Every structure is written in structure tokens, then in C-alpha cells.
Amino acid sequence: MGEPEIRAAVEETAVQIAEMEIRGAATIADAAARALERQATESDAEGAEAFRREMRAAARRLLDTRPTAVSLPNSLRYVLGRMDGDSVESLRASTVAGAREFRARLETAQDDLGAIGANRLQDGDTVLFHCHSTDVLSCIEAAVERGTSLEAIVKETRPRKQGHITARELRELGVPVTLIVDGAAGRYLDESDHVFVGADSVTADGAVVNKIGTRPLAVTARERDTPVVVAAQTLKLDPTTLSGHTVEIEMRDEREVVGDDERVEIGEITVENPAFDVTPPRYVDAIVTERGQFPPESIVFLMRELFGEQSTRPWEDGS
Ligand code: RUB
Secondary structure: OOOOOOOOHHHHHHHHHHHOOOOOHHHHHHHHHHHHHHHHHHHOOOOHHHHHHHHHHHHHHHOOOOOOHHHHHHHHHHHHHHHHHHHOHHHHHHHHHHHHHHHHHHHHHHHHHHHHHHHHOOEEEEEEEOOOOOOHHHHHHHHHHHHOEEEEEEEEOOOHHHHHHHHHHHHHHOOOEOOOOHHHHHHHHHOEEEEHHHHHHHOOOOOOEEEOOHHHHHHHHOOOOEEEEEEEOOOHHHHHHHHHOOOOOOOHHHOOOHHHHHHHHHOOOOOOEOEEEOOOOOOOEEEEEEOEEEHHHHHHHHHHHHOOOOOHHHOOOOO
């Protein structure tokens, strides 16, 4: 029995995720579901078991790209969990239907979350942003559509400057933006009514894993009594943390931090580039999901309701 054939569409998606051409937890989840759909559609596996093996191998290839955003394994869990049947045709049809259903739910969840998050925002509020989160922007879009007038302070978000994407998208929504370097956040918190951030993973104890720099921002915001709101669809809840697993923090290439020439100029040093950090629940005022707003400490009850105590690994052979 040879290696299962992974279709080019899956390989391309995996490379794009690893290289951050596709990035952000919800966008990664959407792309992974789309890639599994392509694998199912294009597969020429002969026999049901060969098809299942291919789908599992494709899911493992996608999973191997970036370790931190739980939306990726949750997307694979959803789609593979819907794969059902005893012929290639029935397996193909159920997988494609599962992938489409997942992507449709993702869009609805983000709209529902946005409507809830918008309730926190009052006319004339200033919001401070970190990173680029489509869940956060959904809250702002919903508020703007209701006629709420907002102003934005946007952190640059080194090293990849996702703040620039946030700044552009806020401008497109008609929100006036002030861009600041990351180190200036403390000063501008005094002028901010809220901090809004996204999440790559939320753990069972209510800790929030998000773009590096979220934690110091949240700690400083707490010191100044500026509420910290995390916009995170339930897709960001990590079921493995219910049984004590921890979230792996991705370490990325040092060249994102310092160029080759600069490095030579500085001399022999170590450069580290963690992509995410963990904000403890005590610094978070609310986690806004499509199921409502939760104090971080109570998110575990929602997790149990959604996932039970078990987390599945349907991409493993023999599962
Ligand atoms: C993106 C990031 C975002 C979350 C949430 O990191 O930390 O805040 O993924 O985004 P990266 P969304 O750019 O390294 O992928 O709300 O769009 O899911």
C-alpha cells in the first residue's frame, strides 16, 4: 500500500498557511475546510478505506503547518467528523457537505458574535486594537452599521505588522484611525474606552492565546481599568485543554524580527520570535462568542456543553 495521495490544492493551502499568506484563526479554519473539500472532490481513491486514508493524510498535512490556532484542528475535526458512508461516492458527498456546512456556520457565527460585541460599544467610544482579527472587526462593523460613531487606536503589532491590515479595514468601515507603535500602548490606553482583541485559542481555564503582545496590553489595561474584550467564536475554544493539555506557542523564523544584515551588524546574539502569548483570565473582562458574552472563568461550561469531556483526533490512522 503506497502513501495516500495528497492533492495539490491541499499542499498549496498548507504552504500558504505556513508562510502566513493565509493567516488569522478563522481564515485558516475556512481555508482548511476548503482544502479538505478539494481533496474529497478530486480524489481518485479506489475504495472507501483508501479514500478515508487520503482524507486523514490531507488533514495531517494541514495540521502540520502552524501549532497554535485551535481553529485549525477544530475545522478538521468538524469536516472529518461528518465523513460517513461505505462507498467512495457517499464518503465524498458527506465530506463535501460537511466542509460547506462548516464554512457557512463560520460566517453565521462571526455575524452573530459581531452583533453581541457591538452591544458593548457606545457612540463616541475610542477602541484600542492589537493584531488583526476578523472576529473583532465583525463587532466594529455591526456597531458602525447601527450608526455608532467610533474612533480607533491601532497598535502596529510587530513583527509582522498585522495592525496595518486592521488600520486599513477600519478605514474601509469609515472609522478614523490613529496608528501607534506597540510600545506607545500604555500612553494611549488613557484615551481608550475598550481594548478589543481576538483569540487563536481559549483554554478551559479562560486563558486567551493570541498574537504576541496581547498579554502586556491586557495587564496595562487592567491597571488603568480599561476593559479588555476578547472576540472569539466557539471555534477558538480548545477542547484538548479540558483534559489538561496545554497550547503550543509557535516560534517563528528570527528573520521576521531582524534582517540578516542587521544581525551581522549587531554581532553574535540569540533572537527569539514567539508568535503568540497567553493572557490569564484575570486580565480579561469578557469573551464574546456567537453564543453570548462570558466571563473568562465560566467558558469551561460552554466548552463542556460543546465538546463533552473528550477531544477527538480523527486525522490519526486507526481513529
Ligand atoms: C492572528 C491573530 C488573531 C487571531 C484571531 O495571528 O493572532 O488575533 O487569529 O483572528 P497570525 P480571527 O496573523 O499570526 O495568524 O478573529 O480573524 O480568527
